[in-house]
Every structure is written in structure tokens, then in C-alpha cells.
Amino acid sequence: MKQKPKAHSRGHDLLSAFLGVFAAVALITSPWNVDTEGPDPFYKGPLIFPVMVLSMMILAALPACIRLVSPPADSTWRLDGEGYPIKTLVVLALLIAMLVGLNLIGLEVSAWLFLCISLYYLGHRGVLKLIVLPLVITGLIFLVFKHFLGVFFPTPLIVEWIWE
Numbered sequence: 001m002k003q004k005p006k007a008h009s010r011g012h013d014l015l016s017a018f019l020g021v022f023a024a025v026a027l028i029t030s031p032w033n034v035d036t037e038g039p040d041p042f043y044k045g046p047l048i049f050p051v052m053v054l055s056m057m058i059l060a061a062l063p064a065c066i067r068l069v070s071p072p073a074d075s076t077w078r079l080d081g082e083g084y085p086i087k088t089l090v091v092l093a094l095l096i097a098m099l100v101g102l103n104l105i106g107l108e109v110s111a112w113l114f115l116c117i118s119l120y121y122l123g124h125r126g127v128l129k130l131i132v133l134p135l136v137i138t139g140l141i142f143l144v145f146k147h148f149l150g151v152f153f154p155t156p157l158i159v160e161w162i163w164e
Helices: 010-033 048-069 086-104 107-121 127-148 157-163
Strands: none
Touching: 010 048, 086 107, 086 157, 107 127
């Protein structure tokens, strides 16, 4: 038997739209908030990461803005009512741990661990999803940021502790 999809919460859309507006303001003011002095061209400079992330946030918020302007017939301001978003909070904690791990164990290992643990926690099983997919995504992150864009990442502290 096919289940009826849940009604959309306008509260979620309002939060997404608010984050999109915040990202737009941060994107507009980013040239004044980020020090761009230096010999690096734009695509290797310190402004590239904020521009990429904030642009993605704006794009992700557009559907919510459209739903706020013309809401579906079954939408309501009531939240989903399924309690605390435990999975979301756990993934957020893992993301914060990944940011700490960037400095401790490096980009590659922390990104791979974040992806593996998050996918496992979210119920994805199998070699393809738990090992191959995180390896491919980590490899793409490594290639794009370190080689194509030339973004500098500090030497992991663990490497300094072991080999120095």
C-alpha cells in the first residue's frame, strides 16, 4: 500500500529562506570581510571558498523561498511533530568533528572518516556505499581543492608529532 507523502512545513521553508538571505548578505559583503590582498589570483585566493559555499546555500534556499511565496495546498506552519532531529544533530556533530580533524589528521582522512561514519549512521550499508563512495568523493575533494584550485591546507598535527 502506497503511503501519502507528509505535508510540507512552512516553518522549515521559513528557516531555509532565512539562511538563504543570510548567505546572500554574507556573499554580497564578502569582499569587505575577507582579506584579498596578496599575489594569488581570484580562483586561488581566500575568497573562493566563501563564494562557493555561500552560492550553494543561496541555490539550496531558492525552492524554500518559492514554496513560501506560493505554498502547496497541504502545507502548514506546524513542524513535523516527530520530536528532535537526532540524525541531523548527530551529522552536525560529525561535521564539527571533521572540522577539528582537518587540523589534527588532515583533509583526506577527516573527509573520508566523516563520510564513512555519516553514511553508516544514516543506515547505508555495503562496500560500495561505505568504502568506495567515500573514497571517490574524498579523491574529488582532494583533486579540486589541493590540485586544481591550489588551496593551502596546513600539515596535520599528527604528522608533525610523529615525524618531527
